Amino acid sequence: MAEDASNHDAKQRKTLDERARMSELEKLRHSTAHVMATAIAKLWPDAQFAAGPPVENGFYYDVDLEHRITPDDFEAIEAEMTRVVKENQVFERAVVSRDEALALAQSGRLAALGERAAPSRFKVDLLGDIPVGEEISLYKNGDFWDLCAGPHVPRTGNCKAFKIMNVASAFYKGDAGNPQLQRVYGTAFKNKTELAEHLERLEEAKKRDHRKLGKELDLFHIDEAVGQGLILWKPNGATIRQELQTFIGEHLERQGYSQVFTPHIGKLDLYRTSGHFPYYADSQFPPVLEREQLKKLSDEGCSCGELSNRLKEGSVEGFLLKPMNCPHHIKIFQSGHHSYRDLPIRLAEFGTVYRWEQSGELGGMTRVRGFTQDDAHLFCTEDQVAGEVMGCLELVKIVLGTLGMSEYRVRIGLRDPDSTKYVGDPANWDRAEAALRGAARSLGTEFTEEAGEAAFYGPKIDFVVRDVIGREWQLGTVQVDYNLPERFGLSYIGSDNQPHRPVMIHRAPFGSMERFVGVLIEHFAGKFPVWLAPEQVRVLPISEKFAEFADSIAGALREARVRVTMDASGDKIGAKIRLAQIDKVPYMLVIGNREQETQEVSIRHRDRGDEGSLGVMAFRDRVVGEIRSRSL
């Protein structure tokens, strides 16, 4: 698991050639990072700067500083930056020898406004990372000199639209063994208008954050008393999840899957066989011991460390909350003999798994400790692998297509050749990787190949989407596995009457229901299509006089299995509409005297507004049609 540091650096470090290709906006942001460093150095001369690159939506500069920078300081920093910008200092490039650079760094002159008692220690270190023979350059704006390969905009006056966004912590060079620095994030644009637009977009993004909408729309709840990262699905959220499960269930039937149910725990030995325990013990909930065992151990005065050792070596038995569903499904497969004529066998289950994610990683529904995979395991012959993988990819495409999710990327996760965390024969890995590559090609979508992204038992194809904050999440996944069949000694009888090893495919089109729904909430900004909306129609009588007619309409819709409610409050129609809009109900039916006389309903759609009127049954048929077709 240990990461090769040099390899990591090689990935991080840009060549001078790559740097030269920096876009105008990146240059501007990089230069603004220098302006910010200038301001921070002015305010706190003891500041020690590390790296300050442009990033996707702005830039940051890492700084080590006695003073803790808080949002209260932003105003002062920005004021100082504005001063530097007004002075319109030239970004002056100076090529120096390694010795000159080192001398300046030693005298504290780099990333500083003047010489200092302490050396510019990160710059000294960074100098050591510059390959021999590569040109070493400084950039100077006013008195602020920094070790920097550039490039930069001509003058500080070009940095006229910027804002400091937030401050967080980061390990020096991204290594948890290194000291933590304060990372000050900012953003910069060509002009104030573009900056304002960007800030506006951020505000919009905040509004569709699934954590906020989850509360507003009563979709889910996380309770301290239950535990971190454990999702309580409220009725509205449960409806959405149920619809999704029914939806995929229909396709599973079509594709010849069998539905199974398995318990949430299994014996430790099961996971010793699969390789989950003790190898991944740190990312699992601790084992559950049998009562008798526990008593015996406590009588013996067994220490924690010793218990841990005995669990590892297997002299103490216990149960594990399942971190994956595969071992249970494998045991179902193994409970009978199988002929090649039976294959492929496809076992599907909405299986809930538990993983001990680090507390700092948890958030909303996208990273949790208990989640339900729309899991399935396909047991097939070597010849069937390609076709089955295609079928799985097809399913993922149907899911994403039905929901109108086109903003995703496809990634083939390959093993990292330098890592030892993978199980199995390299030859099997090669075959599996080739199979996936072939399937991805015929998918007709662009894909990337990434080393080190494989599962421990095999390579995979992932569908990755972004949330509103720009973070990437793996949703759908298809994995080819030659290794677990080996570990469990699976077999089927071939046409030659000899036992053969089946190949396993793990796949989950949604990934996990929690993460998927979290992303889906943001995708739709809470405005779910009718088939998914927890409340599909709300009947709004204009006054109590029409309650009876309104009730009969609701009844007719309910009869057709439309999720309908009636707002029987004493509010005026304007208020009722407002509430229904806030609840993002797709259809509102306004019912008053006119409707009662004509036996029609006045339709108002959440987004399209007033849509005129229609007979009750005609409206019913229209809504039912939309639901059936799962239209967007």
Added chain:
RNA sequence: GCUCUUGUAGCUCAGGGGUAGAGCACUUCCUUGGUAAGGAAGAGGUCACGGGUUCAAAUCCCGUCAAGAGCUCCA
């Protein structure tokens, strides 16, 4: 797990060493109104939890738990 920030009513938040405030939501009453807020009254909180300082703590300090941002991690 680490660093910083935060935790006050169901929700959004104000306040702040002298034992609690607003708006929305909720309950009741008045109003019976045609496409995004009619009016009135009422109810609702050990100010996350546990310690400490103080005559006095929701407020200051320490710890715990939880949330947010980032880093590290992610079968």
